Amino acid sequence: MVQVLQELSLPISFEELQQQAKQKLDKKVFDYIQSGSGKEETLQANDHAFKKWKIIPRYLTDVSKRNIETIIEGEKIAAPVLFAPIGMQGISHPDGELAVAKAAGNKGLPYIASTVSSYSLEEIAEANENGINWFQLYFPNDLELAKSLVQRAHSAGYKAIVITVDTNMLGYRERDRDNRYSPFKLGKGIGNYAVDPVFIRKIQGKNPDDFMEEMIKVFYRQNISWEDIAYIRQCADLPIYLKGILHPKDALLAKENGINGIIVSNHGGRQLDGAVASLDILPSIKEVVGDELTILLDGGIRRGSDIVKALALGADAVLYGRPYLYSLALGGKEGVEQNIDNLMQDLEITMALSGASAISELNQDLLWENN
Ligand SMILES: Cc1cc2nc3c(=O)[nH]c(=O)nc-3n(C[C@H](O)[C@H](O)[C@H](O)COP(=O)(O)O)c2cc1C
Numbered sequence: 108m109v110q111v112l113q114e115l116s117l118p119i120s121f122e123e124l125q126q127q128a129k130q131k132l133d134k135k136v137f138d139y140i141q142s143g144s145g146k147e148e149t150l151q152a153n154d155h156a157f158k159k160w161k162i163i164p165r166y167l168t169d170v171s172k173r174n175i176e177t178i179i180e181g182e183k184i185a186a187p188v189l190f191a192p193i194g195m196q197g198i199s200h201p202d203g204e205l206a207v208a209k210a211a212g213n214k215g216l217p218y219i220a221s222t223v224s225s226y227s228l229e230e231i232a233e234a235n236e237n238g239i240n241w242f243q244l245y246f247p248n249d250l251e252l253a254k255s256l257v258q259r260a261h262s263a264g265y266k267a268i269v270i271t272v273d274t275n276m277l278g279y280r281e282r283d284r285d286n287r288y289s290p291f292k293l294g295k296g297i298g299n300y301a302v303d304p305v306f307i308r309k310i311q312g313k314n315p316d317d318f319m320e321e322m323i324k325v326f327y328r329q330n331i332s333w334e335d336i337a338y339i340r341q342c343a344d345l346p347i348y349l350k351g352i353l354h355p356k357d358a359l360l361a362k363e364n365g366i367n368g369i370i371v372s373n374h375g376g377r378q379l380d381g382a383v384a385s386l387d388i389l390p391s392i393k394e395v396v397g398d399e400l401t402i403l404l405d406g407g408i409r410r411g412s413d414i415v416k417a418l419a420l421g422a423d424a425v426l427y428g429r430p431y432l433y434s435l436a437l438g439g440k441e442g443v444e445q446n447i448d449n450l451m452q453d454l455e456i457t458m459a460l461s462g463a464s465a466i467s468e469l470n471q472d473l474l475w476e477n478n
């Protein structure tokens with residue numbers, strides 16, 4: 108008997124992908140993922156920022172040999188794209204981070220594991236043992252705990268530490284408040300804490316029901332200083348990236364403090380509403396830091412042309428966020444792989460049609476600002 112395999116086929120367009128994910132996911136979960144903080148001005152600004160720039164293509168160039176690979180932290184990656192750290196992927200699909208990390212590795216792109224992952228960083232590293240993993244740190248209040256998380260990441264083969272600096276508390280997310288939804292309530296983001304020896308020691312003797320309360324107590328450090336960043340460097344010999352940098356003066360301080368890279372980001376419009384769009388501030392940041400540290404950007408990356416614009420304005424690579432999460436919800440690991448295939452094809456076509464055959468050829472000369 109001939110077995111007809113129903114091939115998984117996710118929608119190509121981001122808007123359609125989001126629509127189908129909305130139909131599939133629980134309303135509160137979808138709202139939590141999709142929404143921004145406040146009036147969502149920053150969420151919208153991220154989207155709008157890309158529309159302000161138009162590509163002026165160069166023709167009569169040779170694009171017969173195309174290459175979208177690039178090098179980040181000394182490692183060749185298949186495209187200038189990293190998987191943004193997203194907490195609690197278990198709310199989108201039971202395989203959560205294990206599926207996404209494996210998909211990232213299979214496609215030759217780095218995976219950044221969140222502190223609030225549903226699975227532990229060790230399980231994620233094992234799932235993506237042949238790929239590149241980075242660890243995102245939500246700086247805990249307890250330095251010993253910070254050290255433990257970072258050293259575990261180092262032992263598990265993570266290649267860089269990304270410290271998120273824009274979340275000293277959660278943004279004012281109106282939709283979540285209406286829904287009475289808190290990411291912490293579900294207990295889906297405790298993969299790393301549940302197995303951490305320092306945390307386990309901390310809660311010993313306490314009521315297991317208080318686990319979440321204890322975790323929240325140590326979760327946010329509201330006074331991270333440059334000394335704390337230096338402390339993390341002492342914990343493990345790994346490159347350090349700061350995620351959530353928007354002010355050029357902070358970018359300059361990052362450079363002066365010997366940080367390896369920054370991620371220009373407003374957390375996908377989920378933290379400070381009213382904050383500048385990451386793409387809008389990118390040129391000013393590039394101006395102060397030059398080529399001395401790696402610049403990554405996220406917020407609103409949906410298609411190949413978004414990547415071309417971000418790189419032309421000075422980013423070395425971008426982080427890809429919500430779209431992969433919707434793909435995970437709809438199709439697990441295969442869904443994410445398919446979405447990445449589409450994104451990479453789109454990028455290659457966009458570059459070729461712009462007249463560029465390599466990532467290094469993308470610069471501001473290709474852009475026109477539409478005010
Ligand atoms: C559901 C969700 C959870 C997130 N969790 C984290 C996290 O744990 N750590 C972090 O640094 N950023 C987190 N972010 C922010 C992303 O890393 C990234 O900055 C943002 O999604 C980029 O915007 P985009 O989704 O519009 O592309 C989260 C974003 C979403 C949508």
Ligand SMILES: O=C(O)C(=O)c1ccccc1
Nearest residue numbers: 194195223290291296377
């Ligand atoms: O929702 C988020 O944006 C986020 O970063 C987060 C913070 C704490 C727990 C889970 C996710």
